[in-house]
Amino acid sequence: MLAMPEVNHIKKMRNEKSLSINEISRRTGFSWETVKKYADEDQLPSENFSKKGGMMYEGKWGEIVSDWLLEDHALKKKLRRNNKIIYQQLKKLHFPGSYRTVCNYIAEWREKRMEDGETIKEEFDRLTHPPAEAQIDFGTTEVIQDGKAKDIHCLIMSLPYSNGGYTVPLPGENQQCFLVGLKALFTQFGRVPRKLRIDNLAAAVVRARGKHGDTIFTESFLKFASHYGFEPQACNARKGNEKGHVENKVGYVRYNFFTPSPVIRDLDHLQEMLTQKSREDHKRKHYKKGEPIQDLIKEEKKYCLALPENDYPVFKKETVSANKYGEVLIDGTAIHIPTSYHYSQVYLITYWDSYKVVSPNGEVLGEGPRPYMNKSRELPWLFVLGMWRRKPRSVSHSRYFPYLPGRIANYLSIESQAIQKDRIEWLMSQIVTYSMNEINELFYELLPSKDNSTLESDPHPYEVNWNIYDSLRPTNPVAEGAVTIHE
Template identity: 65%
Template sequence: MYEEKWGEIVIDWLVEDYALKKKLRRNNTILFKQLQKLDFPGSYRTVCNFIKEEWKEKKMLDEADEWKVEYERLTHPPAEAQVDFGITEAIEDGKVKDIHCLVMSFPYSNGGFAVPLRAENQECFLEGLKVLFDEAGFVPRKLRLDNLPAAVVKARSRNQETIFTEAFQRFASYYGFEAQACNPRKGNEKGHVENKVGYVRYNFFTPSPVIKDLIHLRELLFEHSKQDHQRLHYKKKLVIVDLLEEEGKFGLALPEVDYPVFKQSMVTANKYGEVRIDGALIHVPRSYHYSSLYLILYWDHYKVVSTNGELLSKGPRPYMNQTREIPWQSILKNWSWKPRSIVYSRYFPYLPGRIAHYLNIESITLRKERVEWLLSLILNHDMQEIDERFYELLPEEVYGDSTNHPYDVDWNIYDSLQPMNDSPAKEAVKHV
């Protein structure tokens, strides 16, 4: 770790992660797995010891909580599940998208499934449960959940039981499961899924995955879950997938027809022909002909229908397109100080294809010069635009004569390796 490059790589990773929220940081296991992909010859314990010695001495790690709370050990019969939301992020089209991940865990088998969604409203929650039931292959008999607004109108009190929303009660009745809401501020009553949310975040979303869309992410998460079920139960020493299969015998059968999840309401367009959907004004053609309209909301899209049944407008719900920019300016500044760490950075896989190839060279001096060039452009252009206009923005002395420097790239050869209709982001995903 000290005599070769490995210690420097780990420190660079820890510095990158320290600037992020604690939920998004890589743990020791993830760091070790990423080192193995780089042909690291050492052991997991070597990495842990190095981090403990070098990182904690700098007092940059959060101190462990010294308070210990003793809980009563609960027994969990088969076919009982717990659900909870966790918020994380993924990279789509070179931008950050917040992902609300609905996780369902089975304490009996320690199995779990996760489905990515764009919000935590009622439509997303019920659609997510449908997907989770399908992935599990059965419906749990009891479902324990938090007092989330999508399912609960009023939490349990001393004198009154939990009041569920009418839509959630209909959904539970259709699938036949019994809903159990936790007491207010008693997250330990669904502690298994609380731990599973963290497990999914650290093992499936750290670092943030590069995806095509939510359907692609859903497939990735399902594959991750199936692979994870091949490990042994921490206590029973049996394979989790076998325990899940046994648990399914105690569950409820899936209905032959899926439950239709949507919300319908009456709305009125303003004088500009706009209807407010999820807080955003959406123009609806010919809406001024009608005094009222039907607004039908699905988890990912909407429909506006006239009182005569005519479809006037449809499209994705506004939150489906919400993104955040990757802070490339600060990242590039860090890279300019430590150009040797660029190809090992957690952000390197998020670069568009041409730019990633442009920076992936042996010469540290030339690598630093190219980062400085990107820094000069990122003030007025986003990274995707720089990639699309790469030949136009590339310095003429570099592009004009690729033989001037032994580390320059013949970009015509590079582009001939891939079909031109493939986006650079997709090619970066394939490369990674």
């Protein structure tokens, strides 16, 4: 290829001086074909691309090797196949090429990827949202369990690349809950993200990034990250926008999965509900890419790390002292531990949901659920009943109606608004003394006599025959005028 000054010189002799191709070739010393090309033909830019050839690019062999390398990239270095093993496995598939051909292809594949674990993808929606990067945050929501409201701390992991999300319900935000929640999220996802961006959570961060230097993570969190292989990334202080995707996901989960507050049996039941809701949510299309989120998640998994073979135990062990009453302080609550005062110090081992107190000799002195596991609050039934008394027609459609215990829900399910209003007023008189669950348990003892003739004929909204259950109760004297249950 000639330089532009030479090309322009040839064109000038041809067009302005009207010299022949032979004369220009004689004067410039270039061949006749070269002079003819630049003198009379237009040199227009083209979008031609050189396409690589050979069996690794034109056949199936390159795709096979790429798939193997991508699979191995999710594993630890010691578990990955080297070039020789890959070549041997290709030969078993009747690969016709040489070992050098395979090595050259692998070297080129690795040049497109960073050796520090980051995977470069040709096309991203945004440069700030590559695959295999996740964001983590807590969000507090409300559920109803045993007729009472409980605050649940949901740990949510969002995947900005695919817009996928996973949720784990937990009773608190301490380090044990945080690490157990991460384990559960990774299990749901089936992979481990390469980078994990978190807020400055006390469970993971000792000191946030600022004028004093970089973020300092807790020793336990760093050990956990090392075991799973991800790189933790903390936001700058008061910079919540740096994890804006998970912030939006927390709100999305709260308004779509917890409104109204669901009725649950326990945390396992809630986890089943959230897992099912997440699966359904992943069927919708990405807001910008137009593909189903579940398909993008499947693609994103190729760039993530595999789950480790060994489980990571999560607990906290510390030495504590019992007071003279034999009480040990656990989560700010004094809990009586028999014979603990016999020792100057004992070991307190806390898990995310339970505790264990152990003597210096290894004897378990006491164990049980952590105090916050049973923490709940009564629903504002007096206020709710006041609203129902003013508008009896709204009872069956109220968001609080599903939270009523079975007998009371049956008691209020009646078409006559006048009778319904009287029953609401009776409940209001009882709720001052008893909780709603206590009224349900003492229902027949507290029941006013005027309801005897209508109670059994009232339909139950869930078609539950409470007489069957009550027939199993031990025979006890009932209050005068109460309904008698016959077997």
